Structure formats: C-alpha cells, structure tokens
Amino acid sequence: MRRVPESAEAARTLVRTALAAWGQRDLIEDAALVITALVSNAVHHARLESIRVIVTRPSEKCVRLGVVDRSRNIPYLRTDSDGDNTRGRGLLLVDALTDRWGTDRYRWGKQVWGELTCD
Incomplete structure (x- = not known):
C-alpha cells in the first residue's frame, strides 16, 4: 500500500x-489502534513510497499485526515526556495494547510488529 497517512x-x-x-x-478495537500506530510510524519514518501491512495468526492463541518498510532504522520506545507534542507516542500505545512487540530486521528493511492474545 502507499505510504500515506x-x-x-x-x-x-x-x-x-x-x-x-x-x-x-x-x-x-485494540488491534485497530495498534495497526494505526504502526502504519503512522512507517508513514513518518520509512523511505520508499510503499509499505506492507501484515495480519497473521501464528498460533490459535495469537494474532500478529505488522508493518514492513524499507527503512533499516529501528524504532524505540520513547519514555520521555514532550509536553504537548503528540508525535512519538505510537509505540507507547503499541506497548500498552499488545502482549509483546518487536522489530524483525531484514537486509533491505524491517518489520515492526505487535502480538495480541486470542480468547
């Protein structure tokens, strides 16, 4: 998909x-918020015009949401407070709503993902 908001x-x-x-x-609802944060990060930080959104079910107990882009820059969880700045809080949301999240590095880019536990 195109890398646009x-x-x-x-x-x-x-x-x-x-x-x-x-x-x-x-x-x-939680998954929609997580994927919005991941896409927003990719739109803001990636280099090329496209990103890939991935929704998988690696097991019966887990759903994984991911966004793949061509940037090799690894995102980090911001713990500082920047007053009224609303940017930079996406991974805090991902961290709060997922059971775990991370980044898979590729030679040409990365995938940032979050997992939610199923019922």
Missing part, C-alpha cells in the same frame, strides 16, 4: 476483516 484506514479495514473472519471480534 490515509493508508491507516485501509490497514484498519484489513485488520477488522481478518479478526472478524477468525472469530476474534473482541480484539478488533
């Missing part, structure tokens, strides 16, 4: 559709 809505639709198909409707 409007891509977050398409990503949310993909996540909602997958979770509904898997019978995980109770995860939809």
Whole structure:
C-alpha cells in the first residue's frame, strides 16, 4: 500500500476483516489502534513510497499485526515526556495494547510488529 497517512484506514479495514473472519471480534478495537500506530510510524519514518501491512495468526492463541518498510532504522520506545507534542507516542500505545512487540530486521528493511492474545 502507499505510504500515506490515509493508508491507516485501509490497514484498519484489513485488520477488522481478518479478526472478524477468525472469530476474534473482541480484539478488533485494540488491534485497530495498534495497526494505526504502526502504519503512522512507517508513514513518518520509512523511505520508499510503499509499505506492507501484515495480519497473521501464528498460533490459535495469537494474532500478529505488522508493518514492513524499507527503512533499516529501528524504532524505540520513547519514555520521555514532550509536553504537548503528540508525535512519538505510537509505540507507547503499541506497548500498552499488545502482549509483546518487536522489530524483525531484514537486509533491505524491517518489520515492526505487535502480538495480541486470542480468547
């Protein structure tokens, strides 16, 4: 998908559709917030014009949401407070809403992902 702010809505639709198909409707709201934060980070920090959104179910107990981009810059969890600045808090949201999150590095870029536990 294109690396533009409007891509977050398409990503949310993909996540909602997958979770509904898997019978995980109770995860939809948190998952939508997580994918929005991940897409927002990629839109802001990635280099090329496109990103890839991934929604997988690595096990019956887990859903993984990820965003792949061509930037090798690894995101970090900001712990500082910047007053009224609303940027830079996405990973705090991801950290709060997921059971775990991380970054997989590739030779050409990375995937930032978060996992939510299913019922």
